[in-house]
Amino acid sequence: MSQPNDESRMALKRELQSLAKVVRDSIQGKVAEPVHAQERAKFLAAFRTIVPGENTQAHGLHSWLRRWRMHFAVGAAALVVGLVFLVSRKAAPIALTYHVTGAVADRGYLQLSDATSSAAVSFSDGSRIRIEPTTSARIAGVNADGAQLVLERGLLEVDVVHRAGTAWTIEAGPYEVAITGTAFSMSWDSDELTVAMIRGSVMVKGPLAMSGVSVLAGQKLSAREHDHSLSIVDQTRTPNRLEHEGSPAGAGSAQTQEPAPRPSATAGATASGGTADMAGSGTSQSWSGRVASGDYRSVLREAEEKDLEATLTNGPLADLAALADAARYLRRNDVARQALVAERSRFPHSGEAHAAQFLLARLVEEKGDILGAASGYDLYLRESPRGAFAQEAMGRELALLRSRGDRAAALPVAERYLREFPLGPYTHIARDIAGAP
Numbered sequence: 001m002s003q004p005n006d007e008s009r010m011a012l013k014r015e016l017q018s019l020a021k022v023v024r025d026s027i028q029g030k031v032a033e034p035v036h037a038q039e040r041a042k043f044l045a046a047f048r049t050i051v052p053g054e055n056t057q058a059h060g061l062h063s064w065l066r067r068w069r070m071h072f073a074v075g076a077a078a079l080v081v082g083l084v085f086l087v088s089r090k091a092a093p094i095a096l097t098y099h100v101t102g103a104v105a106d107r108g109y110l111q112l113s114d115a116t117s118s119a120a121v122s123f124s125d126g127s128r129i130r131i132e133p134t135t136s137a138r139i140a141g142v143n144a145d146g147a148q149l150v151l152e153r154g155l156l157e158v159d160v161v162h163r164a165g166t167a168w169t170i171e172a173g174p175y176e177v178a179i180t181g182t183a184f185s186m187s188w189d190s191d192e193l194t195v196a197m198i199r200g201s202v203m204v205k206g207p208l209a210m211s212g213v214s215v216l217a218g219q220k221l222s223a224r225e226h227d228h229s230l231s232i233v234d235q236t237r238t239p240n241r242l243e244h245e246g247s248p249a250g251a252g253s254a255q256t257q258e259p260a261p262r263p264s265a266t267a268g269a270t271a272s273g274g275t276a277d278m279a280g281s282g283t284s285q286s287w288s289g290r291v292a293s294g295d296y297r298s299v300l301r302e303a304e305e306k307d308l309e310a311t312l313t314n315g316p317l318a319d320l321a322a323l324a325d326a327a328r329y330l331r332r333n334d335v336a337r338q339a340l341v342a343e344r345s346r347f348p349h350s351g352e353a354h355a356a357q358f359l360l361a362r363l364v365e366e367k368g369d370i371l372g373a374a375s376g377y378d379l380y381l382r383e384s385p386r387g388a389f390a391q392e393a394m395g396r397e398l399a400l401l402r403s404r405g406d407r408a409a410a411l412p413v414a415e416r417y418l419r420e421f422p423l424g425p426y427t428h429i430a431r432d433i434a435g436a437p
Helices: 006-026 033-050 059-088 287-292 296-306 308-314 317-329 333-346 351-366 370-383 390-403 407-420 427-434
Strands: 098-101 103-106 109-112 119-123 128-131 136-142 147-159 168-172 175-179 183-189 192-199 201-206 209-216 219-224 229-234
Touching (some): 098 103, 209 287, 296 308, 308 333, 333 351, 370 390
Antiparallel strands (some): 109 136, 119 128, 147 183, 219 229
């Protein structure tokens, strides 16, 4: 019998490749061990039926098949190794999907069909968001752990299902709300942020909460930049409309929900001079942790009692940032300014130092120095053109220049703002300066 030629070898190779592709395209997950053993036995049995033993009468045929048995075994072994890799590999995480009712989703932007009616977004993990009339919002992205949303203006009612690894964020102007599974309402209107908690907790970060502030079940956060104030107060619990409609699908089990934390002892403390101190606070808790929980007074008191100058000169960067935040919330702008200047002089290349420049410009603006504040915002933008406060810094610089009637200086800022933040809260000012429709 003639031996196989190159054409036969290529045909066998194509068959093996075709088989590998079929298996690769059809297998999902991991093959159970009993199934693996059963299919292996079938393969070996079929292999033996096509390879004769030593009693084969035709010696030439036997010699040819013995050589090809070796080649086939090598190819089969390679195929098995490939299949083991394929079937044991974990499937890639699947991103959440969502369905919108009452609005049109255009590249993530949610355009309400009726200006007088609300809309809703239902996510595949059971989470839901209600969008109230006149609200402008967009879905910036989704992944397996959550979604990233942007609230341009208006009101959202949010109910996120808590799962392992849950991570959602909602941006509103210069603020970011981090969510791990909770229910709350959130509003934003160019200068004022409100977060009213129903269940769970969120972390709010922004120019009035650099280190992040926790807002717990039963609490309401209000941040107003125009008077440089931030407050967290207890509120009478009022279920939002999503709760009236029932729990999200898949969220009915108590095991899947994050338990509501006990409200902290600081509920009622305000950035404009609230009187509540955190019960039991002490040096064992970091300044950053105390600021995050709303205990601003103990941080400022401890810095002054120890040695404020020593802290400014030798304290770590985290303490300087926490001290600056605590002083700003308590309207101790003298201490805040010293801490911010120390951040920039001692740690000039850090992200905190860049953020400190934005906050220094805010303090200058609060004193009524329009040119100084505009110059300060411009410096921040030159240092951090893609920084966390870039949109707010550019918008405030724009508003200040317009208030002076300096259109020549404001025009390039307005054009840049419209390019980079076409739906930002200062868009109407930028369009007015640029003469855009």
